[in-house]
Amino acid sequence: MSMSMANLGPVVDQFIGFYYPTFATSRAALSILYRDTSLLSWEGSQFRGSAAIIEKLASLPFQSVSHRVATQDFQPGNDYFLITITGQLLVDGESNPQFFAQTFVLKSDAGVFYISNEVFRLVYG
Numbered sequence: 001m002s003m004s005m006a007n008l009g010p011v012v013d014q015f016i017g018f019y020y021p022t023f024a025t026s027r028a029a030l031s032i033l034y035r036d037t038s039l040l041s042w043e044g045s046q047f048r049g050s051a052a053i054i055e056k057l058a059s060l061p062f063q064s065v066s067h068r069v070a071t072q073d074f075q076p077g078n079d080y081f082l083i084t085i086t087g088q089l090l091v092d093g094e095s096n097p098q099f100f101a102q103t104f105v106l107k108s109d110a111g112v113f114y115i116s117n118e119v120f121r122l123v124y125g
Contacts (some may be wrong), residue, residue, distance in 0.1 A: 011113065012074045012083055015106065020067040027057040033115045041119045053118075062091040067100075080107045080116060089122070099123040 022029050034050035047056045068088040075082045083104045088097035105117040 009074075011081075011106075012072060015083065015104075015113065016069060016072060016085070020069065023057070023067070024065050027060075028054055030054065030057065035109070035114050035116075038115055039117050043121060064092055066090040068097065080105050082106075086123075099125070 019030070019033070031050050031054045034053050036049045038048070038050060038053060040047045040053045040056065042056060045056075047053045066089070068090070069085055070087040071085070073084045083106065085100075085102045085104075087100060089100045090097050099122065101121050101123055103117075103119045104115055106113045107116040108114075
């Protein structure tokens with residue numbers, strides 16, 4: 001299935017509009033976005049499958065988090081699309097944001113998009 005750029009914009013906006021607020025309020029609720037074949041690389045460590053990914057996200061040491069998305073880029077593939085996000089991350093009320101970069105590969109399963117691959121890195125500089 002080939003997707004046009006015009007069709008992707010709303011999907012990307014909906015995905016970002018769901019992912020980051022849900023990450024902030026209920027990381028366990030993100031489980032609907034992953035499958036048993038999904039792969040997450042978080043700061044160099046890898047986690048495969050929905051259960052392992054959600055366990056990792058739920059175990060992150062901060063209580064409150066806010067993502068400020070600065071850029072979002074996306075490209076279509078034959079049966080997927082790639083999204084790269086950059087921005088700032090505020091955790092536990094700290095006043096100094098941390099910069100981050102995050103990449104997602106979304107695939108369609110019976111018309112429902114899920115995260116096939118995800119890479120998250122803090123950006124130090």
